[in-house]
Amino acid sequence: MNEYVDNEARKAKLVGKTVTMAHGAGGHQTSELIDMIFKAHFDNPDLTADDAAVLTPPIGKMAVSTDGFIVSPAFYPGGNIGKLSICGTVNDLSCMGAKPLYLTCAFVIEEGFPMEKLEEIAEAMEKTAKEAGVRIVSGDTKVAGKGQVDGVFITTTGIGEITDGVEVAGNLAKPGDAIIVTGDIGRHGCTILLAREDFGIDADVTSDCAPLWGNVKAxxxxxxxxxxxxxxxxxxxxxxxxxxxxxxQVGIRLDASKIPVAPEVRGVCGMLGLEPLYLACEGRLVIMAPKEQAQTIVDALKVCPYSQDAAIIGEVTEEQPGKVVMLTEIGTQALLPQPGGELLPRIC
Amino acid sequence: MNEYVDNEARKAKLVGKTVTMAHGAGGHQTSELIDMIFKAHFDNPDLTADDAAVLTPPIGKMAVSTDGFIVSPAFYPGGNIGKLSICGTVNDLSCMGAKPLYLTCAFVIEEGFPMEKLEEIAEAMEKTAKEAGVRIVSGDTKVAGKGQVDGVFITTTGIGEITDGVEVAGNLAKPGDAIIVTGDIGRHGCTILLAREDFGIDADVTSDCAPLWGNVKAxxxxxxxxxxxxxxxxxxxxxxxxxxxxxxQVGIRLDASKIPVAPEVRGVCGMLGLEPLYLACEGRLVIMAPKEQAQTIVDALKVCPYSQDAAIIGEVTEEQPGKVVMLTEIGTQALLPQPGGELLPRIC
Incomplete structure (x- = not known):
């Protein structure tokens, strides 16, 4: 009860306030900003007030991953840069078969950025970190002048504990493997595209941004x-x-009819002539495993949040190594064009 | 010999080129940029091409620290943002008594940034990481549009192994402790100030930016x-x-005559009415230890690079807890004004 009252008082203090250069100078204003927003949300026994956190290392091998987040706009349907900054690093660790343990986060904030927006970002980070079972242990706050950074950039670095007995890597796909995606594709890229309002298209698409350690573990x-x-x-x-x-050095054959794409994403792609396979996801995994395991994997995924629509979309082949071939819905085969160029920048 | 020839060819390819949005889109241009510049410099057995590095954890407790670097200008006498980004995190770990083992680095680069400048930054990072005995293990590269980031920002995160039997922290100072600085103060802040050319002062000051693990170890x-x-x-x-x-909760008494300040820094401070104690350093430590150990510590520091001018500058007292008092050169005592306000922004 008391905490609720305090939290309301804390939030009330943020109303109408903005970040100033003094908040980034390392003096008492910096400490105030950290206490008022970051510490209020990230507090846990491993979070340090010093320059470095002191932690118990993982048992066995550890995975370490870093990612910078500069998504524009920073707020969009289904998430914001805070949620994304946790999911991105949690998912990179998860894809190594590593249980996410610790995260650090470094903020670069534009002078004049609204405190209430920063609060919203920190709130999303706290919630997502809790869901992923990861602790934020150390941070850094810098402020750049107006026009020297676009809103807020966040860099997170994660440390995870690698699960014994699982070895996965991009060079381990084998002919005969089934290819699984954990849900419908292209949502995040499509959402950011529409949020930029460059196209004047009004479609109800939300980002798929989600922390996927639970799915990998399942x-x-x-x-x-x-x-x-x-x-x-x-x-x-x-x-x-x-x-x-x-x-x-394998070929990949996709069955176009099996690839899950939400109707609204398909609609936007149709209007703009985009290929959903090249739109960013932030909550989808690609899994390759021996064909005999494919149904077991899909069944495990279907009972988890974020992967109810898991599907087998193709297989790994010996033919055409290095290429991705699509079996189209009318039964012909076509080479998926190679990726390249700008695609969509600043989507993460 | 062959490597030298290749390296010349690699460098020749960078001449006149700039970073484009496509370099940040995650496709083959991103891979090319990473190979051409970052991998060429950071290559080591622990550097990953995957999303996460797989590492042997430290023995005992580990220290983890993160820092964002947005220094403006990014190149200045005595260093650049690359060197600074390694030193800053190496020094944060060192101050916890932790031997720096692994570093990650995340770049946000402005569209149009010259490749040759990026090469210079990576070169400085490589050199400084080698000197500090730390391995760069994982990275990330994002590109923001022209005017959406000021040049290049770098976030580094470090993992270190804590030395058994040493416990240091900001709340462990004791009355009677000697206060030691490892060299002349205020160089980095003064250098950045002059490099901004806002003041039209032409003084020969270079940054003190340096990796200090060797000094802490000594x-x-x-x-x-x-x-x-x-x-x-x-x-x-x-x-x-x-x-x-x-x-x-202790007092601090400084002897102004003992504080090492380079004449050129003192000169600039005199002209601008600045207190050198409030100008940033990037290669200086403050050490507090029982008085009886002070000379041993200074002797150990004087034989190391970067700390030949180590000096005892004051002592910790029971009186005036929370305050810093200066014994002036004319024998009077004065309270050092409390820090606050903007100081000098974007100096790190």
Missing amino acids: VMDATHELHVIRDATRGGVGTVLYEIAGQS | VMDATHELHVIRDATRGGVGTVLYEIAGQS
Whole structure:
């Protein structure tokens, strides 16, 4: 009860306030900003007030991953840059079969950025970190002048504990493997595209941004016979498939009719002439595993949040190594064009 | 020999080129940029091409620290943002008594940024990481549009192994402790100030930016009786001393005549009415330890690079807890004004 009252008082203090250069100078205003917003949300026994957190290392091997987030706009249907900054790094660790343990976050904030927006970002980070079971242990806050950074950029770095007995990597795909996606594709890229209002299209699309450690764990609990787990972010599922085809020197054959795409995403892609396979996801995995395990994996995924629509979309082949071929809905085969160019920038 | 020829060819390819939005889209241009510049410099057995590095964790406790670097200008006498981004995190770990093992780095680069400048930054990072004995293990590259980021921002995160038997923290200062600085103060802040050309002062000042793990190790090898080790960055030595005075609830008495300040820094401060104690350092430590250990510590520091001018500058007192008092050169006592306000923004 008391905490609620305090929290209301804390929030009331943020109304109408903005971030100033003094908040980034390292003096008492910096401490105030950290206490008022970041510490209020991230507090946990491992969070340090010093320059470095002191932590118990993972048992066995550890995975370490870093990602900078500069998504524009920073707020969009289904999430914001705060949620994204946790999901991105949690998912990179998860794709190595690593349980996310610790996260650091470094903010660069534009002078004049509204405190209430920063509060919203921190709130989303807290909620997502809790859901993913990861602790924020250390942070940094810098302020750049008006026009020297676009709103707020966040860099997160994650440390995870690698699960014994699972070895997954982009070069381990084998002919005969089934290719699974954990849900409908292209949502995040489509959402950001529409949020930029450059196109004047009004469609009800929300980002798929989600922390996926629980999904990876469910899959690993069901089978250790896994070859590749990757999250399809920048560049979408298509780019990830081309990367794996190259790294593993295998061909990839997709069945277009099996690829889950939400009708609203398909609609937008149709209007703009975009390929959903090249639109970013922020909550979708591509999994490759021996065909015999495919249904077990899909069944495990279907009972988890964020992957009820998991589907087998194709298979790994010996033919056409390095290429991705699509079996179209009318029964013909076509090469998926290679990714390249700008795609959609600043989507993560 | 062959490597030299290849390296020349690699560098020749960078001439006149700039970073484009496509370099940040996650496709093959992103891979090319990483290979051409970052991998060429950072290559080591722990550097990952995947989303996360797989590492052997530290033995015992580990220290984890993150820092965003947005210094403006990015190139200045004595260093650049690349060197700074390694030193800052290496020094944060070192101040916890932790040997720096692994670093990650995330870049946000402005569209149009010259490749040759990026090469210079990566070169400085490589050199500094080698000197500090730390491995760059994972990275991330994002590109923001022209005017959406000022040049290049770098966030580094470091993982270190904490030395058994040494416990240092800002709240462990004790009355009777000697206060040591490892060299002349205020160089970095003064250098950035002059590099901005706002003042039209032409003085020959270079940044003190340096990786200090070797210095901390030398001190710990000489004695384990240490209470506080801090690097004086944003806010300078004065801000650090006020922080420690507050955290440890002790007073601090400085002897102004003992504080090492380079004549050129003193000159600039005199002209602009600045207090060198509040100018940033990026290669200076503040150490507090029992008086009996002070000379041993100074002797250990004087034989290391970057700390030949180490000096005892004052002592920790029971009187005036939370305050920093200066014994002036004419024998009077004065309270050091409390830090606050903007100080000098974007100096790190």
